[in-house]
Amino acid sequence: MEMNFTKLNYYEMLDVKPDVAFFEIRHAYNAALQMYQADSLVSYSFFSQSERKEILTLLEKAYLTLNNEKERQDYDNDLIRLGILTEAAKKSPSKMPVSIFDINRDQCKTGGLKNTDAEFRARIAANERIEKILAKQEIRGGDLKVIRNELAVPLEKIAQKTKVRIDYLRSIEEENIEALPALVFLKGFIKSYLKCLCIEPLDEIYSRYINCLAGLGKKS
Amino acid sequence: MAHIWPIGGGKGGSGKSFLTSALGRLMAGSGKRTLLIDLDLGAANLHTLVDIPYPAKSLSDFVKKKFPLLENVVLETPVPNLFLISGANDTLDIANLPYEQKIKTLRAIAKLGYECILLDLGAGSSFNTMDFFLISQNGIFIATPEPTSIENIHRLIRSIYFRRIRQCFTVMEFKELEGEVVNVFGDGSFNKPECMMQMVKKNHPEIGLKLAGDFTGYRFKLILNQLRKQDDAALGGQICRLIEKHLGLKVEFAGNIAFDDHVHDAICQRVSFLDRYPYTRTACDVRELSNHIISSAGDQLQINYS
Ligand SMILES: Nc1ncnc2c1ncn2[C@@H]1O[C@H](COP(=O)(O)OP(=O)(O)OP(=O)(O)O)[C@@H](O)[C@H]1O
Ligand SMILES: [Mg+2]
Numbered sequence: 001m002e003m004n005f006t007k008l009n010y011y012e013m014l015d016v017k018p019d020v021a022f023f024e025i026r027h028a029y030n031a032a033l034q035m036y037q038a039d040s041l042v043s044y045s046f047f048s049q050s051e052r053k054e055i056l057t058l059l060e061k062a063y064l065t066l067n068n069e070k071e072r073q074d075y076d077n078d079l080i081r082l083g084i085l086t087e088a089a090k091k092s093p094s095k096m097p098v099s100i101f102d103i104n105r106d107q108c109k110t111g112g113l114k115n116t117d118a119e120f121r122a123r124i125a126a127n128e129r130i131e132k133i134l135a136k137q138e139i140r141g142g143d144l145k146v147i148r149n150e151l152a153v154p155l156e157k158i159a160q161k162t163k164v165r166i167d168y169l170r171s172i173e174e175e176n177i178e179a180l181p182a183l184v185f186l187k188g189f190i191k192s193y194l195k196c197l198c199i200e201p202l203d204e205i206y207s208r209y210i211n212c213l214a215g216l217g218k219k220s
Numbered sequence: 221m222a223h224i225w226p227i228g229g230g231k232g233g234s235g236k237s238f239l240t241s242a243l244g245r246l247m248a249g250s251g252k253r254t255l256l257i258d259l260d261l262g263a264a265n266l267h268t269l270v271d272i273p274y275p276a277k278s279l280s281d282f283v284k285k286k287f288p289l290l291e292n293v294v295l296e297t298p299v300p301n302l303f304l305i306s307g308a309n310d311t312l313d314i315a316n317l318p319y320e321q322k323i324k325t326l327r328a329i330a331k332l333g334y335e336c337i338l339l340d341l342g343a344g345s346s347f348n349t350m351d352f353f354l355i356s357q358n359g360i361f362i363a364t365p366e367p368t369s370i371e372n373i374h375r376l377i378r379s380i381y382f383r384r385i386r387q388c389f390t391v392m393e394f395k396e397l398e399g400e401v402v403n404v405f406g407d408g409s410f411n412k413p414e415c416m417m418q419m420v421k422k423n424h425p426e427i428g429l430k431l432a433g434d435f436t437g438y439r440f441k442l443i444l445n446q447l448r449k450q451d452d453a454a455l456g457g458q459i460c461r462l463i464e465k466h467l468g469l470k471v472e473f474a475g476n477i478a479f480d481d482h483v484h485d486a487i488c489q490r491v492s493f494l495d496r497y498p499y500t501r502t503a504c505d506v507r508e509l510s511n512h513i514i515s516s517a518g519d520q521l522q523i524n525y526s
Contacts, residue, residue, distance in 0.1 A: 005466065015465075035458055042458040045371040046466070048408060163404045185399030 005055055009084060010062035010075065018076070018090050022067065029063040120198035123151060134199070139208040141175040144193070148173075151197060162192035169193060177216060223517045224329070224337045224356035228380075230372025232343040234364050235445040236260070238483060238493075239506070240340040241269035245492055246510040248302035252335040255294065257305045259352055260342025261317075264307030270297045271490060275306035282328070283321050290328035299492075303334070317348050326355055336514075345376045350383040357438045358517055361471065365444055365451045370459070373442070381413040381469055384434065385420060388427050397423065414467050439516065441474040443509065448479045474512055477505040 011018050014028040035042045036055050047055065065071045079085035124130050130150050133143045148155070155173075159166040168189050171179040180186050190209060194202050225243070229236050240256055248254040258266035258279070267275045277293040282305075287293050295304045317325070329337065341349050353359045359380075363373040386394060401419050402410050409415040421428035444456040456473040463471050480502035486493035494503050 035462055041365065041367060041370055041452070041455060043462055044367045044374075046374050046462060163400070165403055168403070181399070181402075184395045185402065188396045188399045189403065 006058065009079060010066050013059060013062045014066070016066075018079075018085055020066075022069075025063065025066050029059065029067075032059050117198050120151060121200075124198065127151075134205065137208060138212050139205060140212055141173045141209075144199075144209070145173040147199060148197060153197060158193060158196050162189075162196050164189045164192050175213065175216060177213065180213075222330075222332060222334050222337050223358060223514075224339065225513065225517075226339040226341055226353045226356055226359045227362060228341040228349065228353045228359065228376065229343065229362040229369075230345065230374075230376040231363065231369045232263075234343075234362050234369055235477070236342070236362055237266050237269055237340050238487070239362060239443070239445065239477070240338050241266060242492075242494055242506045243510050243513065244270070244302055244336075244338050245299055245494060246507060247336045247338075247514065248299055250514075251301065253301055253303070253333075254336040254338070255303045255305065255332060255334040257329065257337065257339050258307035259349070260340050261307045263342060266340050267295075267304060267306045267308050268490065269487065270299065270302065270304055272297055272304060272306065273490075275304070275308045278306040278309050279325075280307075280309070280311060283317070283325065290325070290332060307340075322348055322351060326351070329355065343372075345379045347383065350380050351387075353380055354384055354387075358441075358513075359438070360441045360443060360474070360513070362443045362445055364446045365448075365455055373459075374463075377440075377463060377469065377471065378411070378413055378467070381435075381467060382411065382416065385413060385416055385431060388420075388431060417468070435469060438470065440469075440471045441513070442471050443474050443477065445477045446479040447476045472516075475505060475509050477509065478502045 005013065011020070014025065014032055016024060016028045020028070033056075034040060036047075036052065036059065038052060043052070065075050076085060076090055080087060080090075124134075124147075127150050130147050133139065133147060136143070148158070155166055155169055158164070159169055162169075167179065168181060168186075170176070172186075172190060172193060181189070187206075187210070190206055191202060194200075194205055199205055227236050227240050227243075237258075237260070244254050244256045256266055256270065258264045260266070261279065264278075267273070272295055275295055277287070277295065279293060281287050282290050282293045290305070293305055295306060297304050329339075339352055339355075341352055361373055361377065363369040389397065397416065397419055398410050400423070401412075401415050404419070405412070405415040417428070417431065420431065442456055442460055447453065453476055456476060460471045460473040463469055478501040480497070480500050482497045482500055483493050483502060486496050489496070494506065497503055
């Protein structure tokens with residue numbers, strides 16, 4: 001399904017098979033340029049300027065790498081090591097029509113939070129300071145920060161796990177109303193934050209926090 | 221069961237009405253009971269193209285309950301087997317068609333007893349136009365090889381893709397999704413269906429799976445009309461490849477239709493272009509397209525009520 005161009009490998013970018021002959025690579029590059037160049041009718045208005053620039057840079061990189069025997073060899077070895085390309089697919093040209101790319105493959109998981117939810121819950125239950133905060137009727141940004149610090153979770157990890165931008169997370173803790181997004185978006189971000197730390201009951205804590213924000217003048 | 225072909229195009233003047241009437245005549249000519257529906261309300265002219273200068277009834281008579289059944293507003297055309305629901309004299313604009321009436325019309329269209337139904341959707345991408353486009357898996361996009369038209373077709377395809385995703389969620393759920401998309405993919409991404417789809421798959425895997433199934437089921441087609449000699453015949457195929465590669469949406473390039481001044485002449489004389497100029501390149505293109513469209517129609521009718 002929908003693909004992110006930047007995550008394709010060089011062969012996929014140029015729409016060629018890994019056993020492609022060298023002369024075909026130039027051909028494929030030219031064909032790609034026809035589609036992606038700024039004056040191309042094909043992709044007219046399809047990309048933003050910066051997207052187009054990024055694609056063209058990648059295509060050039062792909063072309064220069066695959067068109068150089070030594071560099072292509074190194075690149076192939078990398079792909080083989082990553083399990084994206086098999087030795088066989090490279091060496092026996094077009095024997096089998098099977099797809100050699102797993103297009104749906106996940107990105108490499110870069111170490112998320114190691115702590116399990118159960119562990120968080122246990123630590124929250126055992127932590128007096130957190131218990132006290134959760135018992136309050138008013139929950140402030142600073143309170144959330146205290147909880148996070150008690151659990152020893154850096155903000156970066158929350159950003160990594162929830163995919164919420166770190167400056168938003170920071171603004172949530174700092175109650176920096178100007179920097180926060182519109183309420184419809186904010187709602188999801190706060191809940192992700194709470195969920196990530198297993199702060200429960202989620203909806204309840206959320207309302208207490210958002211009510212405080214509203215008191216500070218956050219409007220939808 | 222009826223096959224429905226919605227014909228849409230981002231831009232006015234790309235040839236939707238011309239193509240609808242030409243395809244309709246060909247289908248009727250091959251013995252199939254064929255119905256044309258002019259949904260380009262407010263700018264209807266299909267009736268003129270099938271030689272009914274003064275349509276006695278129109279779609280709005282059904283919408284406004286002057287007639288109980290959609291069948292009641294069907295008009296016979298001078299062409300055997302060819303029928304029309306006109307959009308002429310319509311005081312209502314399709315963009316403003318109220319929700320219930322849209323659903324009512326969608327249901328009624330799906331139930332009509334014709335073999336072939338062609339919808340002339342008019343330009344633009346209002347929600348209603350998109351919902352009518354999504355009534356079937358056989359939607360046809362038509363554009364001309366000009367940047368303005370390509371721009372609109374890209375936008376329309378993205379909007380329709382987006383609209384289908386939107387149909388699966390409540391307002392609240394969708395807002396939440398939008399928020400997350402912006403957050404993960406950055407500011408300009410909230411109207412990018414490809415980003416939205418990734419988010420749906422992550423947060424609502426079941427709906428993601430269903431949608432992915434829908435999108436593979438679609439047999440959308442692209443036709444480029446009014447190609448002049450100097451235009452690149454490969455353009456349509458490349459556009460479809462681009463859409464598949466970057467949106468993950470399969471749109472098949474169905475073919476080019478050559479530009480021919482005789483189209484204008486035939487319309488002015490109010491005669492069928494295909495009958496009057498059957499041996500032109502353009503007429504051949506249209507006939508070939510018609511065969512292809514009929515033979516590759518999905519066998520299952522699909523309706524999505526939003
Ligand atoms: N293949 C062709 N060659 C030459 N002229 C054409 C061709 N197709 C369409 N035209 C011309 O383009 C004009 C617009 O066509 P048509 O009315 O079918 O467009 P449309 O997409 O329905 O526009 P609207 O959105 O305004 O309803 C017609 O008047 C016709 O003269
Ligand atoms: Mg028209």
